Amino acid sequence: MNFHNLIELMDYFKTEQDCIKYLYERRIKNNIKCPYCNCSCCSYLPKNSNRVRCKKCKSLYSVRIGTIFQDSNIPLRKWFVAMYIYLSHKKGISSYQLAKDISVTQKTAWFMLQRLRQISKDYNQSRFDGTTEIDEAYLGGSETNKHADKKNKNEKTCIIGLVNRDTKQVRAYKVISNEKENLLPKVYLNCKDKSNIFTDSYNGYDDLQKHYNHEFVKHCAGEYNRDKKTKDGRIAYKINTNSIEGFWSQLKRGLYGVYHWASNKHIQRYVNEFCYRYNTRTLQDFERFNNFLLRVENETLKYNCLIGKIYG
Numbered sequence: 001m002n003f004h005n006l007i008e009l010m011d012y013f014k015t016e017q018d019c020i021k022y023l024y025e026r027r028i029k030n031n032i033k034c035p036y037c038n039c040s041c042c043s044y045l046p047k048n049s050n051r052v053r054c055k056k057c058k059s060l061y062s063v064r065i066g067t068i069f070q071d072s073n074i075p076l077r078k079w080f081v082a083m084y085i086y087l088s089h090k091k092g093i094s095s096y097q098l099a100k101d102i103s104v105t106q107k108t109a110w111f112m113l114q115r116l117r118q119i120s121k122d123y124n125q126s127r128f129d130g131t132t133e134i135d136e137a138y139l140g141g142s143e144t145n146k147h148a149d150k151k152n153k154n155e156k157t158c159i160i161g162l163v164n165r166d167t168k169q170v171r172a173y174k175v176i177s178n179e180k181e182n183l184l185p186k187v188y189l190n191c192k193d194k195s196n197i198f199t200d201s202y203n204g205y206d207d208l209q210k211h212y213n214h215e216f217v218k219h220c221a222g223e224y225n226r227d228k229k230t231k232d233g234r235i236a237y238k239i240n241t242n243s244i245e246g247f248w249s250q251l252k253r254g255l256y257g258v259y260h261w262a263s264n265k266h267i268q269r270y271v272n273e274f275c276y277r278y279n280t281r282t283l284q285d286f287e288r289f290n291n292f293l294l295r296v297e298n299e300t301l302k303y304n305c306l307i308g309k310i311y312g
């Protein structure tokens with residue numbers, strides 16, 4: 001399979017049955033399990049059927065069971081188009097726009113996007129090594145104050161972001177405030193001891209020097225880059241936070257330009273969305289689509305869970 005744009009995707013998935021077959025084939029790679037007897041080795045998809053047959057217990061079950069598509073009446077073809085748009089639009093897509101594009105209600109489009117964001121979460125627990133840039137951003141708050149970051153930190157949500165220069169991966173987390181008690185645990189969890197950490201001169205990061213090779217640039221004094229030299233005068237590395245700031249500008253362009261606003265309650269999901277696109281930016285569209293489709297397992301997200309307070 002290969003497609004480079006929406007037209008080619010829709011050519012590839014001409015009918016609902018094409019999507020069902022494709023989803024089933026992808027799920028085989030994840031060892032799709034029979035929900036009745038838990039057998040994972042003897043299922044097949046009868047021709048022109050949307051139900052998988054278990055050869056062992058003879059049960060029939062929906063190819064959507066145990067995925068984010070379970071409990072959804074939306075055709076998979078619409079889901080696939082939504083997924084493609086979600087993954088390939090660098091700034092994301094609003095639920096209003098998606099609703100128009102695939103002809104569903106805005107409420108349905110919002111729910112679909114929230115499900116896609118939910119599985120965009122980064123499950124990688126390994127700690128960064130090498131060099132990691134760290135910075136905070138302040139998001140949300142009222143639209144009129146969006147340029148006055150410093151003045152309105154209290155009504156904004158603080159996000160800490162980490163970009164590893166070696167793997168070129170980003171992670172970002174909502175934190176209660178920008179105090180060191182909230183920031184430092186995220187660094188300890190995500191960065192190996194003794195690795196290089198570059199930040200700005202914010203004093204919340206001062207304690208990092210105990211565990212890391214911590215270097216910083218003084219943004220307040222107009223310093224945005226400093227060359228660290230070796231003994232013989234060569235440049236060992238450049239101390240700056242350009243990569244994480246590049247990520248923040250992408251995130252802010254999307255959040256303010258496309259979504260206009262993201263509530264404090266849901267902001268981690270939007271952050272996950274932008275992290276996922278950033279981390280898969282070197283993949284081709286169809287590779288990213290396929291990767292993403294492997295994530296749809298076991299994520300049944302109930303509407304009540306989305307509108308309630310449950311979110312880890």
Ligand SMILES: [Zn+2]
Binds near residue numbers: 038055056057
């Ligand atoms: Zn079975």
